[in-house]
Amino acid sequence: MHGSGQKAKIVVSSDGSGIVCQAGGLLLTETLRVSGLGRGLAGALEPWRRDRAVHDPGKIFADLAVAVALGGDCLADIAVLRECPEVFGPVASDPTVSRLVSALADGGARALARLRAARAAAREHVWELAGERAPGAGGGLIPLDLDATIVIAHSEKQDAAPTWKRTFGHHPLGAFIDHGPVGTGEAALIALRPGNAGSNTAADHITTARTALTQIPSHLRKQVLVRTDSGGGTREFLTWITRSRLQYSIGFNLTDDICAAILALPEQVWETAYDADRQPRPGAWVAELTGLLDLSSWPKGMRVIVRRERPHPGAQLRFTDLDGHRFTCFVTGTRPGAGHGRLADLELRHRQRARCEDRIRTGKDTGLRNLPLHGTGQNQLWLEIVAIALDLLAWTQLLALHDHPARRWEPKRLRLRLFTAAGRLVRGGRRLRLRLARTWTWSPLIASAIGRLQALPAP
Numbered sequence: 001m002h003g004s005g006q007k008a009k010i011v012v013s014s015d016g017s018g019i020v021c022q023a024g025g026l027l028l029t030e031t032l033r034v035s036g037l038g039r040g041l042a043g044a045l046e047p048w049r050r051d052r053a054v055h056d057p058g059k060i061f062a063d064l065a066v067a068v069a070l071g072g073d074c075l076a077d078i079a080v081l082r083e084c085p086e087v088f089g090p091v092a093s094d095p096t097v098s099r100l101v102s103a104l105a106d107g108g109a110r111a112l113a114r115l116r117a118a119r120a121a122a123r124e125h126v127w128e129l130a131g132e133r134a135p136g137a138g139g140g141l142i143p144l145d146l147d148a149t150i151v152i153a154h155s156e157k158q159d160a161a162p163t164w165k166r167t168f169g170h171h172p173l174g175a176f177i178d179h180g181p182v183g184t185g186e187a188a189l190i191a192l193r194p195g196n197a198g199s200n201t202a203a204d205h206i207t208t209a210r211t212a213l214t215q216i217p218s219h220l221r222k223q224v225l226v227r228t229d230s231g232g233g234t235r236e237f238l239t240w241i242t243r244s245r246l247q248y249s250i251g252f253n254l255t256d257d258i259c260a261a262i263l264a265l266p267e268q269v270w271e272t273a274y275d276a277d278r279q280p281r282p283g284a285w286v287a288e289l290t291g292l293l294d295l296s297s298w299p300k301g302m303r304v305i306v307r308r309e310r311p312h313p314g315a316q317l318r319f320t321d322l323d324g325h326r327f328t329c330f331v332t333g334t335r336p337g338a339g340h341g342r343l344a345d346l347e348l349r350h351r352q353r354a355r356c357e358d359r360i361r362t363g364k365d366t367g368l369r370n371l372p373l374h375g376t377g378q379n380q381l382w383l384e385i386v387a388i389a390l391d392l393l394a395w396t397q398l399l400a401l402h403d404h405p406a407r408r409w410e411p412k413r414l415r416l417r418l419f420t421a422a423g424r425l426v427r428g429g430r431r432l433r434l435r436l437a438r439t440w441t442w443s444p445l446i447a448s449a450i451g452r453l454q455a456l457p458a459p
Helices: 025-035 038-044 057-069 075-082 094-133 202-213 218-223 235-243 258-262 342-366 378-398 413-420 442-457
Strands: 142-149 168-170 175-177 185-191 224-228 246-254 271-274 279-286 303-309 326-332 423-428 430-434
Touching: 025 038, 025 057, 025 094, 025 413, 025 430, 025 442, 038 057, 038 094, 057 075, 057 094, 057 342, 057 378, 075 094, 075 235, 094 279, 094 378, 142 202, 142 342, 168 430, 175 202, 175 342, 185 202, 185 342, 185 378, 202 218, 202 224, 202 235, 218 224, 224 342, 246 342, 258 303, 258 326, 271 342, 279 342, 303 342, 326 342, 342 413, 378 442, 413 442, 430 442
Parallel strands: 142 224, 224 246
Antiparallel strands: 142 175, 175 185, 246 326, 271 279, 279 303, 303 326, 423 430
């Protein structure tokens, strides 16, 4: 057939040499070096290194995180790194990896504390390198978003239980550091919980937030803004936040008193709400209810703000939708003020908490969709691996891709365009050179990003 677009038959052989798959993964290994996380993990896990061990436990744990960042979803996927020792170095065997994970799981809280301390130190160094691009630079707020998600279990696992969505599995609670609209975000903590754990359990929110705060440099913690949905709108959690002198923007349930206060509001107090670009949004308004409610049993200074909007066409109304409008509430301790302290600004700041859903989605694309191990201690370690993988992705973008749209790419796109790029290793002049395909559109981006990382100092 002529003109059918058929291509010539490709003859395949397996005798190529010097070719490296996942060559773009060098971005992740360079980020490990620059952040100091590789060295930090080696020091943190030194107590678990056996006599005469060939592989360092810290290197093994870092390799697992790199494998997950590249798309792996189980311990055995570390084999992808094992096939490219020139890029990723010597990689431990599957039995060695399994023994380390079991040993760290037996280490319990001690092992987790050492791993998290290494992550916190690396995060502080990365933010120093990022300068004005780092979260909190120039005195800005550092949003710390808390949200839970369901991870379905397809087999019997320890602490797996029926969930509120009538599924079976676990209900981890995550805390994510938001980089704002210009970037993605980091995983401060992902805490494993049984499937039947509540969405509004104050003790879990307090424990998660307290542990997540240790991931933020101490001199920046006063700039933290804790954001949650209405699951965090409990008296105990808000009291803890206030006593910790943190700022907050927390979703709040519509109670009967709040509904009555909304109906009592005069029309002239409603202010036009903003869209994502801080422009007036037709059909949406905000107002404050604080003076119309009895808040004596709640933390001092708490303000209640309500948003009113017309539901989009086809939306199904709820019983809390009064007069054909949809209402949502949140509480904050931010005092009234001009500029970005206006009601519309505070409501927009709270609505940006929805970016936490993006962090959870990218987490599901980076090892969080399934907990591959059986024991709770082992699966909590798996979540630590997932958190490190998410951090490596975010730090790579923050340090090396900050002036390119790739700064906001999600893991799937990073893998498809950057990490999976193949290259050829060439030795000469006592140097090892990685040559990327000239015809691969993103080769210049990969090369320039790696060059930036290699020019940065490690701690």
